[in-house]
Amino acid sequence: MGASLELDDIQAGALYERPSPYVGVYLLLCIRDRADGRELVRRLHRIVDPASTIGTADETSLTVAFTYHGLEALGVPQTSLDSFAPEFRQGMAARAEILGDTGASGPDQWEEPLGSTDVHVAIAVLSSDEARLHTVAEKARAAHAELPGIELIWRQDCYQLATGRTSFGFKDGIGQPAVEGSGRASTNPRERPLKAGEIILGYPDETGELPPMPAPEVLGRNGTYVVFRKLHTRVAAYRSYLRARSASRAEEDVLGAKIVGRWQSGAPLALAPDHDDPELGSDPHRNNDFAFGDDPRGFKCPVGAHARRANPRDALDQEGSVDVRLHRMIRRGTSYGPMLPEGVTEDDGIDRGIIFVFAGAHLRRQFEFVKTQWLNDGIFIGAPRESDPLVGPHDDSSSFTIPQRPIRRRLQDLPPFVVTRGGEYCFAPSLSALRWLAELDT
Amino acid sequence: MAAPDSGVTRPGLSVGPTSEFSLFFRVKDGQAPPLRAALLSLQDTPGYRPGDYGMAIQTIHEARFVLFDDDTRLAFITSFDGPWDAYMEDFFTSGPTLALFDAIFGHVEGYDGLPDVAAVRAFVLDAEQTAAAYARNYGGTVKEIRKSQRVNRAFQQVLDHAQAAEILEHPALRPLLDEAAD
Structure with missing residues (x-):
């Protein structure tokens, strides 16, 4: 075939x-x-x-x-x-x-x-x-x-x-x-x-x-x-936000992982819910071999986490109105600009970020759908006031819910961490x- | 080959996260009795049975099929969480909607059947009429409302506890105490 x-x-x-x-x-x-x-x-x-x-x-x-x-x-x-x-x-x-x-x-x-x-x-x-x-x-x-x-x-x-x-x-x-x-x-x-x-x-x-x-x-x-977008990342704002809400570096790492849906190593929360697993993160045979169906409430990976929004995998299979396979894409994103030195939380004024690149046959139902319905909005997860905690265009009242027992944690007043510098639709x-x-x- | 998409989006009117979605069809000659029969049997399927609250499409608040003008017309009217036009292709590639479509819409004009998704999409867009007025009496998506109901059921259980009044005296529980009196 x-x-x-x-x-x-x-x-x-x-x-x-x-x-x-x-x-x-x-x-x-x-x-x-x-x-x-x-x-x-x-x-x-x-x-x-x-x-x-x-x-x-x-x-x-x-x-x-x-x-x-x-x-x-x-x-x-x-x-x-x-x-x-x-x-x-x-x-x-x-x-x-x-x-x-x-x-x-x-x-x-x-x-x-x-x-x-x-x-x-x-x-x-x-x-x-x-x-x-x-x-x-x-x-x-x-x-x-x-x-x-x-x-x-x-x-x-x-x-x-x-x-x-x-x-x-x-x-x-x-x-x-x-x-x-x-x-x-x-x-x-x-x-x-x-x-x-x-x-x-x-x-x-x-x-x-x-x-x-x-x-x-x-x-x-x-x-x-092909879609390309230059996305400036506000790394200092991101680090400061996490630092202000964490008692330790370990807690910052956990909050970051909950926001992204993966640990910094790439290890997915679905497979490593409690702590990072660098070996898993770097193993291409395992770091993408997971689903969300066993975690409908998002105790391992929050339903609003970036990676789960961008590709909900089997999480929406019971909805009867979404076919996740219609909203996949080839991504060829790259980084530009130097790294903000480790530990720095003051903006150094240097431009850095991501060149997001999409390839797909359907601009509207692939790129635009994922951007508007899954990243910018929270209706599909029953949280219309929440957008993607990492890349969403947060307004003043943006929040992010981290399911956990006994009581969920809710991050409030998320500022935008990503600013669009421009882009274009190409063929x-x-x-x-x-x-x-x-x-x-x- | 499918025609280039017109790009015209007609998401209907919306209130908060929910948008209205109304389709109007002409019943094929002689098809009113089998259509009524199909709707009657629909009413006997999970989600549509009296007392059921679990339609296969979990992002709609309610659905109604109305035969009118002496059974020459059929209306399908619903409220959808999100802009329904973004989900058009999804509806036609996911199981529950397909089965529903084939059973009901086979009796109305313009439906040539699956699996021609582009044709079905055109068929639906042709039948869609945006409401002239639309209002809702409560906010929230189906997911939020279900969550609210679960939370209220839990709250009522707490109130039924012998020591509820005492427990709710805690200052942190004041918002709940305010809701506990009736």
């Missing part, structure tokens, strides 16, 4: 998780001249990596994606532009209210040029090795640097922190779904691989249907939607589609 997934036509970055450890660079380009734009695409086509050539997650890969305005700048016919998902056509800034990107996270506060119509081409180069990253990044630079009609408008370097963890201190990148036909096994033996159409366009998805696909077929098939086309785009003669 799924063996027909055309791996030699699909960009590796659209299907696979990122390497670990990693270094990388994200580039945004603006196409000022259509002919140069098509020449750029022709050159990028030669250096993107199809999924079939990537043997392991640790190999260097270059991924290229386009925004709606990018496809427009390349001269994609309007009928074709109109066939893209409406959320993609609108762009992330236009969806800000829905996504909860308001106030300090609002598009009027975003980093230039994020959210503007100048963002046309997004390139990501990720590698497990600095030298190889440099080699491939140099190819990407060569592809655009000598074209006067192409302007590099944004660059973001990323690298795994020395701790191997995010700026909040947690191991991440755990819990990717497997995709039928991708050749990669699931890290969660309890989760069947997703139908290919959940991630790659042109194949049946979990509903048994072909996802709505941009036309013509050569443009849409084997492509996927990562197949290699054939890149050729098609390069050869447009409109």
